[in-house]
Ligand SMILES: Nc1ncnc2c1ncn2[C@@H]1O[C@H](COP(=O)(O)OP(=O)(O)O)[C@@H](O)[C@H]1O
């Protein structure tokens with residue numbers, strides 16, 4: 001029997017189930033991958049926002065990663081909310097110790113409602129300790145500005161930001177375009193593999209039900225990498241997964257509702 005692909009998420013818990021660890025595990029499951037988790041922080045959260053954050057001690061993250069890495073094994077992993085420089089240091093040390101290289105870094109900084117999920121003083125640790133370990137890093141536009149130190153107004157700026165982020169050691173980058181209000185009816189994600197740029201253009205879905213889009217996208221990417229899918233093909237599958245999840249919104253909650261993690265697989269099934 002061939003072994004099932006295994007993916008690990010190192011991230012924060014979202015009690016509302018739309019982002020964080022919960023979104024990641026749902027996405028892994030939908031893509032047929034065995035999901036595991038190391039929780040860095042517990043957020044008290046629903047579609048209206050984050051009302052509290054309880055970070056766990058850095059050793060808790062390190063021990064969870066060690067427990068799964070030394071027993072079950074990990075084919076690919078993603079990082080999401082890491083909260084502090086100390087947690088980033090502990091996570092980076094484990095990734096290095098295990099020698100994992102299919103590493104997706106989603107540099108989560110601020111929740112859609114404005115709550116901070118990464119302390120300001122931790123940005124430098126993210127840049128210097130985690131980017132060099134990243135196979136693919138997936139910032140949204142504000143995160144790309146913080147990581148690159150550039151103000152991004154045009155696609156040319158975005159390309160320059162991608163180059164700078166790779167100069168910090170990330171092998172590939174996807175700068176996501178969800179926050180680009182000027183893009184009109186389209187949403188454009190920019191992929192850079194260290195040499196060549198590709199633009200992934202999709203229809204912008206007019207909705208406020210986008211809680212957890214970034215988490216879901218990076219989890220789908222991680223699931224595909226765990227299966228051994230080549231990087232750009234994995235990015236395209238992740239893009240299709242999140243497009244379906246946004247398009248078939250569930251209408252839950254009173255604020256920024258979660259995306260529909262079931263949609264992609266149901267559509268795949270229907271087209272067979
Ligand atoms: N309204 C939308 N319609 C279609 N795709 C979207 C929309 N908003 C975000 N996306 C896609 O969802 C993914 C996450 O994007 P983004 O919202 O920029 O990141 P984050 O959730 O990290 O802030 C990207 O692939 C982006 O293109």
Ligand SMILES: Cc1ncc(COP(=O)(O)O)c(N)n1
Nearest residue numbers: 012019020111212213214215
């Ligand atoms: C625990 C946790 N992690 C990440 C996010 C970011 O969510 P988004 O994917 O919408 O940027 C979140 N709101 N909560």
